[in-house]
Amino acid sequence: MQLSKGIEWSAHILTVLALVPPGKGVSVDALADFFELPGAYLSKQMQLLRRAGIVESLRGKSGGYRLARNVDAITLLDIVRAIEGPMPAFRCTEIRQNGPCGLQREDCKRPCEVASAFAEAEDAYRAALSARTIASIMQDAASNASPAHLVDIANWVQRQLA
Amino acid sequence: MQLSKGIEWSAHILTVLALVPPGKGVSVDALADFFELPGAYLSKQMQLLRRAGIVESLRGKSGGYRLARNVDAITLLDIVRAIEGPMPAFRCTEIRQNGPCGLQREDCKRPCEVASAFAEAEDAYRAALSARTIASIMQDAASNASPAHLVDIANWVQRQLA
DNA sequence: GCCACGATACTCGGATATAAATTGTCCGAGTTTATTAGG
DNA sequence: CCTAATAAACTCGGACAATTTATATCCGAGTATCGTGGC
Numbered sequence: 001m002q003l004s005k006g007i008e009w010s011a012h013i014l015t016v017l018a019l020v021p022p023g024k025g026v027s028v029d030a031l032a033d034f035f036e037l038p039g040a041y042l043s044k045q046m047q048l049l050r051r052a053g054i055v056e057s058l059r060g061k062s063g064g065y066r067l068a069r070n071v072d073a074i075t076l077l078d079i080v081r082a083i084e085g086p087m088p089a090f091r092c093t094e095i096r097q098n099g100p101c102g103l104q105r106e107d108c109k110r111p112c113e114v115a116s117a118f119a120e121a122e123d124a125y126r127a128a129l130s131a132r133t134i135a136s137i138m139q140d141a142a143s144n145a146s147p148a149h150l151v152d153i154a155n156w157v158q159r160q161l162a
Numbered sequence: 163m164q165l166s167k168g169i170e171w172s173a174h175i176l177t178v179l180a181l182v183p184p185g186k187g188v189s190v191d192a193l194a195d196f197f198e199l200p201g202a203y204l205s206k207q208m209q210l211l212r213r214a215g216i217v218e219s220l221r222g223k224s225g226g227y228r229l230a231r232n233v234d235a236i237t238l239l240d241i242v243r244a245i246e247g248p249m250p251a252f253r254c255t256e257i258r259q260n261g262p263c264g265l266q267r268e269d270c271k272r273p274c275e276v277a278s279a280f281a282e283a284e285d286a287y288r289a290a291l292s293a294r295t296i297a298s299i300m301q302d303a304a305s306n307a308s309p310a311h312l313v314d315i316a317n318w319v320q321r322q323l324a
Numbered sequence: 325g326c327c328a329c330g331a332t333a334c335t336c337g338g339a340t341a342t343a344a345a346t347t348g349t350c351c352g353a354g355t356t357t358a359t360t361a362g363g
Numbered sequence: 364c365c366t367a368a369t370a371a372a373c374t375c376g377g378a379c380a381a382t383t384t385a386t387a388t389c390c391g392a393g394t395a396t397c398g399t400g401g402c
């Protein structure tokens with residue numbers, strides 16, 4: 001039970017894409033270099049983000065990716081849903097209907113108590129993730145990082161727009 | 163990103179083991195039959211529960227498993243930790259230290275903002291799970307089920323103690 | 325009747341096998357920009 | 364100088380492969396109970 005690496009990658013990359021000026025884009029290979037990630041696999045993750053409407057792509061030469069909406073409108077839950085899909089982590093297989101004391105299907109209109117307990121926990125998880133936006137992540141990171149480091153990143157982004 | 167089946171199995175099985183009188187045990191094969199589960203694999207899950215101190219085993223003929231503590235002292239979080247292990251679902255690989263703008267290790271004493279955001283969410287998840295005990299699950303299930311069904315289960319348990 | 329011994333039934337734990345998900349690579353098709361040739 | 368054709372650079376998307384995890388099976392070793400036989 002572990003989250004895909006793509007989620008960590010996406011969260012960090014979106015904070016970088018936030019620095020890209022409108023109308024421009026940064027290529028997957030450049031982003032892969034920035035974090036030393038496998039470019040081809042990162043490309044798959046970016047496609048997932050694109051399908052989810054989090055980023056958009058510009059084709060052709062000097063194309064690339066950029067954010068599709070503002071940083072304060074992108075939550076960590078959006079990223080998880082884009083990469084992992086909407087399925088809950090707990091899968092109820094209705095084993096209460098099995099075996100010698102199994103319930104009849106018509107007695108199982110209410111969800112199983114175990115399943116609903118896990119559903120509540122996942123709701124709490126998702127609520128916490130949806131409360132955190134890329135904007136808030138960037139704010140926290142900026143207040144902890146040195147100004148020089150922030151300038152480094154901004155300069156790197158500028159160089160990618162050639 | 164999905165939880166092991168063993169977690170669903172364990173939660174249901176512990177509610178059955180709660181009906182086993184002290185000093186007795188129910189075998190893995192019997193439990194597997196009760197829910198139509200693969201016995202050999204269920205055996206592995208029971209071993210995990212045993213190592214976590216949730217159940218204990220009685221060896222030899224007419225042996226089997228029984229609860230190691232009271233149903234109100236077993237939370238769903240205990241089960242998840244026993245089956246899945248203590249590792250968090252989100253794994254921070256410190257990619258902020260990579261690439262042309264990577265941070266130095268000595269500047270990374272604080273946890274990464276992305277990682278701590280996910281850690282908070284998982285804390286909320288675990289808090290919700292630790293608030294639910296096997297006792298509370300049984301209570302909810304009992305109030306939703308028919309009395310006849312509860313008698314069926316109690317009788318089945320009695321038959322396993324031969 | 326009582327005790328010792330072996331037989332039996334069960335769990336434990338590891339080794340192993342299979343299925344599925346994750347991670348990663350590669351390449352052709354399509355698209356946009358840049359370049360070049362022709363008028 | 365301007366336009367159209369061509370080349371180049373890039374993304375998209377799928378097919379494919381490797382690795383890891385989840386799922387599942389099997390069997391030998393150990394242990395407690397049962398049964399049998401001897402005392």
